[in-house]
Amino acid sequence: MEPSERIRILNALAEHIANGTTADAGGIMRVPMSDFTCPQLLAQEQQAFFGNMPLLMGLSSQLPERGTYWSDNATGMPILMVRDGEGRFRAYANVCRHRGSLVVPEGRGCRDRFTCPFHAWTYGIDGRLLAVNKNDHFGDVSSLGLRLIELPSAELYGTLWVRPTRGDPVNEEECLGGLRDDLIHWNPADYPHAGTQVIDARMNWKLGVVSYGEIYHLKVLHPNTAAKEAHGNVQTFERFGNNYRTVFANRKIDLMRMLMPNRSLWPYRQLTSTVYFFYPNVILMVDTFGVDVLRIFPLEDSPSKSRTIHTWYIDPKVKQRFVDQGLSVDEKLQRFREVVEDEDYVMAADIQTNAECGNQSEIVLGRNEAALQHCHNALRLGVGRDPLPVENV
Numbered sequence: 001m002e003p004s005e006r007i008r009i010l011n012a013l014a015e016h017i018a019n020g021t022t023a024d025a026g027g028i029m030r031v032p033m034s035d036f037t038c039p040q041l042l043a044q045e046q047q048a049f050f051g052n053m054p055l056l057m058g059l060s061s062q063l064p065e066r067g068t069y070w071s072d073n074a075t076g077m078p079i080l081m082v083r084d085g086e087g088r089f090r091a092y093a094n095v096c097r098h099r100g101s102l103v104v105p106e107g108r109g110c111r112d113r114f115t116c117p118f119h120a121w122t123y124g125i126d127g128r129l130l131a132v133n134k135n136d137h138f139g140d141v142s143s144l145g146l147r148l149i150e151l152p153s154a155e156l157y158g159t160l161w162v163r164p165t166r167g168d169p170v171n172e173e174e175c176l177g178g179l180r181d182d183l184i185h186w187n188p189a190d191y192p193h194a195g196t197q198v199i200d201a202r203m204n205w206k207l208g209v210v211s212y213g214e215i216y217h218l219k220v221l222h223p224n225t226a227a228k229e230a231h232g233n234v235q236t237f238e239r240f241g242n243n244y245r246t247v248f249a250n251r252k253i254d255l256m257r258m259l260m261p262n263r264s265l266w267p268y269r270q271l272t273s274t275v276y277f278f279y280p281n282v283i284l285m286v287d288t289f290g291v292d293v294l295r296i297f298p299l300e301d302s303p304s305k306s307r308t309i310h311t312w313y314i315d316p317k318v319k320q321r322f323v324d325q326g327l328s329v330d331e332k333l334q335r336f337r338e339v340v341e342d343e344d345y346v347m348a349a350d351i352q353t354n355a356e357c358g359n360q361s362e363i364v365l366g367r368n369e370a371a372l373q374h375c376h377n378a379l380r381l382g383v384g385r386d387p388l389p390v391e392n393v
């Protein structure tokens with residue numbers, strides 16, 4: 001994200017505020033409510049998105065040094081991620097070559113070898129089978145070439161990507177869709193992991209994804225929380241392949257509009273929240289305090305349930321200020337939870353209930369809900385369905 005790009009976005013936000021406008025999708029879109037309830041569609045989505053596709057797992061700081069690991073089952077496929085002895089990011093299927101148990105329970109840490117909790121077969125961080133417990137009794141398996149099964153993975157400008165099943169290498173352009181320069185600018189590898197929380201909700205996973213894409217609802221749904229920080233119904237929107245970027249204006253921008261006519265001097269970071277959608281299921285948000293990554297998955301094979309895994313990565317430059325203000329990581333996570341779980345996801349659960357009742361067959365996305373229109377159509381195309389038309393009204 002070049003300085004000229006940041007100025008262009010700040011200009012667009014300032015003009016929107018001055019003119020009472022916002023990013024415009026060019027028309028409305030009608031979305032069938034059965035997209036949130038159909039079990040067959042969910043099965044297609046699970047196969048297309050959560051079985052075979054490279055997924056953004058988190059930021060590089062999850063594995064800060066050689067020998068660190070991160071065992072994660074969120075995709076539904078147990079995955080063991082490591083930073084190996086050469087500092088390289090690698091991912092393995094977290095399955096023991098003996099009888100198939102999990103080699104490493106979920107969590108993060110630092111080790112030079114992994115010992116399976118069932119019969120103590122031991123693997124190196126490079127995936128090699130180092131030792132078979134009571135080898136002389138078990139039988140010699142050295143000729144079988146057993147090692148942890150490596151999965152396609154890539155570390156892209158501070159982000160970690162894994163294809164949860166064996167297949168082609170991870171393709172950078174497919175993953176980033178042109179957001180390379182943005183990642184280089186933010187340099188996410190520099191943001192240490194601060195905390196993770198899980199939010200389960202009674203809503204289709206796509207309702208979770210679209211919760212973060214529009215700010216039209218801000219003053220109505222969040223008058224006492226998020227609306228105090230940001231302008232409602234003001235955002236920019238751009239597509240990057242299957243991904244998008246939308247930028248919201250912090251209220252501090254009003255002060256700048258009054259005091260500093262030269263917009264090239266405006267501090268982008270302090271005046272905006274930049275929200276990215278990384279297809280198919282991740283929202284990455286950059287604000288003054290750091291980076292929030294939200295990974296959203298279907299839960300229990302149900303079209304009506306989803307799990308959001310929220311990880312907060314703190315900006316090291318504001319870490320001290322954060323501490324000075326007496327704020328704790330737990331409080332920050334709790335505040336986030338109060339907005340998302342108690343406000344956004346309550347609405348989403350109501351939508352889910354109404355989708356299941358079937359009295360209404362479709363919802364309408366406005367011209368000011370461009371990011372939602374994009375998500376719905378990108379995800380439809382991803383399972384081979386026709387995109388929904390944008391209707392000029």
Ligand code: FES
Nearest residue numbers: 096098099116119
């Ligand atoms: S299943 Fe891992 S050692 Fe037996």
Ligand SMILES: [Fe+2]
Nearest residue numbers: 211217222344
């Ligand atoms: Fe919201």
